[in-house]
Amino acid sequence: MSLQSISPDFAVAGQISAADLPAIAQAGFKSIICNRPDGEGGSAQPAFAALEQAAQAQGLVARYLPVVAGQITSEQAAAMARLLAELPAPVLAYCRSGARSTSLWQMARAAR
Numbered sequence: 001m002s003l004q005s006i007s008p009d010f011a012v013a014g015q016i017s018a019a020d021l022p023a024i025a026q027a028g029f030k031s032i033i034c035n036r037p038d039g040e041g042g043s044a045q046p047a048f049a050a051l052e053q054a055a056q057a058q059g060l061v062a063r064y065l066p067v068v069a070g071q072i073t074s075e076q077a078a079a080m081a082r083l084l085a086e087l088p089a090p091v092l093a094y095c096r097s098g099a100r101s102t103s104l105w106q107m108a109r110a111a112r
Helices: 018-026 048-058 072-085 100-109
Strands: 004-006 010-013 031-034 059-062 089-094
Touching: 004 100, 010 100, 018 048, 018 100, 031 048, 048 059, 072 100
Parallel strands: 010 089, 031 059, 031 089
Antiparallel strands: 004 010
16 A cells, blocks of 8 residues: 655545545544446455455544446535545555545635
8 A cells, every 4th residue: 555645734645445444543644535436347356345344453444435437526526525524633545546636625625
């Protein structure tokens, strides 16, 4: 798992697994946001519900805001802005590569 820090309270990663969650919690993250639709990566991609349960076991708050690459809407950006305002920080968002989560974060900041 490779994390990219975007701001002091926000980082992105490619697809995570339940095995990554202890390290994510140990790194100090308080919340995770999944920006990848379930099933996008086929059967190899863990479902959000399974990751949410594993995240909660690590004391992390988990939210699901799936977006399609290249098709992020202003409504999704506004929803991301709300999540970032409400969730305990620091927050880790993930998608397939981290690029979509970065774009969504940039749009959320512009929407404020």
